[in-house]
Amino acid sequence: MPWATSTYMMKLQLLVIETDYCWRKALLRMVLDPKATSLHSDYGSFDRPLGGVEGHERDVEAAVDGSSSGMAQSSDVYQRQPLLPGAPSKNKDKGWGGVSSSSEYYDDDEDDKIDGLGHIRHPNVPNGSGSDIVKLDIPAPLREEPRFPKEKWKTLLAFFFMVVNFILTTASLAMVHERVPDRATYGPLPDVVLDNLVSQDWALNVSEILIMIVSNSATVFIIFHKHRFIVFRRIFLLMGLLYMMRSVTMYVTVLPVASKTYYCSPKANNSSPLVITKRVLQLISGFGLSINGKHTYCGDYIYSGHTVVLVLSSLIIKEYSPRRCQPIHWLAGLMSLVGIIMVLIAHGHYTVDVLIAYYVTTRLWYIYHTLANNPYLKQHGPNNFLARLWWFPMFKYFEKNVGGTVPRQYDWPLPWPRRFLAKHPNRDS
Incomplete structure (x- = not known):
């Protein structure tokens, strides 16, 4: 039954293609920072044709298909303010279709310090860690003065x-x-x-x-x-x-x-x-x-x-x-x-x-x-x-x-x- 074998091979080929497509799509999601998919993102953008998840899905699909217009939109979507204001970017190389891989998203190994618990600490953030937690020194509350002092x-x-x-x-x-x-x-x-x-x-x-x-x-x-x-x-x-x-x-x-x-x-x-x-x-x-x-x-x-x-x-x-x-x-x-x-x-x-x-x-x-x-x-x-x-x-x-x-x-x-x-x-x- 050659027609059955041919149909089986076509299905197997489609499955491999679909699996490869999903892996590429997931990899791009990881690299392009999943924070941008949030509907209430704190990061700004210059051009966002579609808001929220729909716009991000469209950009990822365009990147998978190799479309230049899709990558331009993706670059616009993920162009954001630096995570650490005032920290100069050391790596100016571009990666993954024009998306910056500088310190706006990641820190170089020479700038990061790992403490004894395995947490990454940023030198520009006091008491900071890789989880973006900043310790604030809150002063002790003042003692309330009595309403009717003896004097x-x-x-x-x-x-x-x-x-x-x-x-x-x-x-x-x-x-x-x-x-x-x-x-x-x-x-x-x-x-x-x-x-x-x-x-x-x-x-x-x-x-x-x-x-x-x-x-x-x-x-x-x-x-x-x-x-x-x-x-x-x-x-x-x-x-x-x-x-x-x-x-x-x-x-x-x-x-x-x-x-x-x-x-x-x-x-x-x-x-x-x-x-x-x-x-x-x-x-x-x-x-x-x-x-x-x-x-x-x-x-x-x-x-x-x-x-x-x-x-x-x-x-x-x-x-x-x-x-x-x-x-x-x-x-x-x-x-x-x-x-x-x-x-x-x-x-x-x-x-x-x-x-x-x-x-x-x-x-x-x-x-x-x-x-x-x-x-x-x-x-x-x-x-x-x-x-x-x-x-x-x-x-x-x-x-x-x-x-x-x-x-x-x-x-x-x-x-x-x-x-x-x-x-x-x-x-x-």
């Missing part, structure tokens, strides 16, 4: 600011005492409240007892506050500002004594530094209160220091004590109100002194905490008119590192029980 030295500075202004207030009172109008010649000014209340000297002692209770209660709440240093810093700064303004207002305008029965020390008719210093030390030793017999100088009227302490203590308890302590908030407010009424009953201050003190204390408190709780208001800007306050630079210095509203959190202030009883002894405020 104890700032708290100490604010305390000194308050002490200096308290001394300035007592010095102002010591000098004003010599300028107070004579009570025998000038009686109390007309006052709609005092004119209808009979003076009671005991009422002033009641007011000062309430001052001690409310102020000490506010201090206890601050001590047990987790961010106590921030709160103390704010209170010291506010008290310092209030004392500073009071020292000015009482000095520029001196009012007659409001009470007809309150004891005032005789005038020395001498304002020497030694006399002023003795009076200042006497007032400081009694913390500015008359219940201990140290406050015997008159003239500190505008504005009321008793009202300032009562109102400020009530605001501290309401703002920095637990929210569930509503009865304590109401009790502190009631005690402050009773203390202010007792001051008026004792004729310790005029009514205008009390009103000005309440207004100045509350406005300063609300403005300060509005600035402190809003980060955008801590910066100067064309629309931030609060930044024009004269004490804004001091506020910005003390509050610039506080990252938001101080939360109502509390802990034990002493170190020795906390080590045994606290769940997180290493936590920082």
Whole structure:
């Protein structure tokens, strides 16, 4: 059967040709870099008639068939940017139908170094290897700064600011005492409240007892506050500002004594530094209160220091004590109100002194905490008119590192029980 043998030989010949064609095609794929067949290649090209795999298949088939146009397209397709920018090409020979076989695709043996693990390292790539992996030195992450830093030295500075202004207030009172109008010649000014209340000297002692209770209660709440240093810093700064303004207002305008029965020390008719210093030390030793017999100088009227302490203590308890302590908030407010009424009953201050003190204390408190709780208001800007306050630079210095509203959190202030009883002894405020 010669026709069967002939058919078998033709099939065998076609199989050999097809196998040879596939081998040539696969070899060209390997040489011409299979990366170019990717649909999302990172390498550029000058001319790509067909995108993706179809274009590459066409080029390979043209190269197998020996077509010059196909090889031109293949050369255009595989013309790319150097793999290592800045590395000069040493081998300029062309191979495989015009495709460059220089260092754009392969490295010469003299440029490559093989490490102990058999990896090829390129001299132009730091810590590089034949797998195109580049080691990047990533710096260690920075330690996150706390949102509510203690800054104890700032708290100490604010305390000194308050002490200096308290001394300035007592010095102002010591000098004003010599300028107070004579009570025998000038009686109390007309006052709609005092004119209808009979003076009671005991009422002033009641007011000062309430001052001690409310102020000490506010201090206890601050001590047990987790961010106590921030709160103390704010209170010291506010008290310092209030004392500073009071020292000015009482000095520029001196009012007659409001009470007809309150004891005032005789005038020395001498304002020497030694006399002023003795009076200042006497007032400081009694913390500015008359219940201990140290406050015997008159003239500190505008504005009321008793009202300032009562109102400020009530605001501290309401703002920095637990929210569930509503009865304590109401009790502190009631005690402050009773203390202010007792001051008026004792004729310790005029009514205008009390009103000005309440207004100045509350406005300063609300403005300060509005600035402190809003980060955008801590910066100067064309629309931030609060930044024009004269004490804004001091506020910005003390509050610039506080990252938001101080939360109502509390802990034990002493170190020795906390080590045994606290769940997180290493936590920082």
